[in-house]
Amino acid sequence: MDYRDTENLIFIRLEQNEDLFESLTEICRASKLKVGVLVSAIGMLKQAELNFFVGTGRYSPVMFPEPMELVSMTGNVILQDDEYHFHFHAVLARRNKETVAGHLSKGKVNVTNELVILKTDVAARREKDDATGLKALIFE
Numbered sequence: 001m002d003y004r005d006t007e008n009l010i011f012i013r014l015e016q017n018e019d020l021f022e023s024l025t026e027i028c029r030a031s032k033l034k035v036g037v038l039v040s041a042i043g044m045l046k047q048a049e050l051n052f053f054v055g056t057g058r059y060s061p062v063m064f065p066e067p068m069e070l071v072s073m074t075g076n077v078i079l080q081d082d083e084y085h086f087h088f089h090a091v092l093a094r095r096n097k098e099t100v101a102g103h104l105s106k107g108k109v110n111v112t113n114e115l116v117i118l119k120t121d122v123a124a125r126r127e128k129d130d131a132t133g134l135k136a137l138i139f140e
Helices: 018-032
Strands: 001-007 009-015 034-056 057-062 066-082 081-095 099-120 126-128 133-139
Touching: 001 133, 009 034, 018 066, 018 081, 018 099, 034 081, 057 081, 057 099, 066 099
Parallel strands: none
Antiparallel strands: 001 009, 009 099, 034 057, 034 066, 034 099, 066 081, 081 099, 126 133
């Protein structure tokens, strides 16, 4: 991995076989990130798990073991109780250009990933929403 931490942006390059979430946690911690917005993410993933919300706190996960292009990914990251919470949605493409999309919960880098995170001073946290069973975004 390699990254550059500026005043308000973190530019990141992840390498083959890195765990996306483990590497991002390490970078966010080193950058002392509290709240960030994922501005851009492209590259390739393998062993990616996408989830679809099916009702009160329940998701339907699907694992995609093959290498797929990371066409787009968006979301946010929040440091809460000394743990990073990533909420990312991704669009992945197969070799035949067929796409799949959903809430990304796992992924390993295939070849490379390039990401940009915007640091913000917006005070936010995640809290369980009783109606949906999800960890909702709450502004402080």
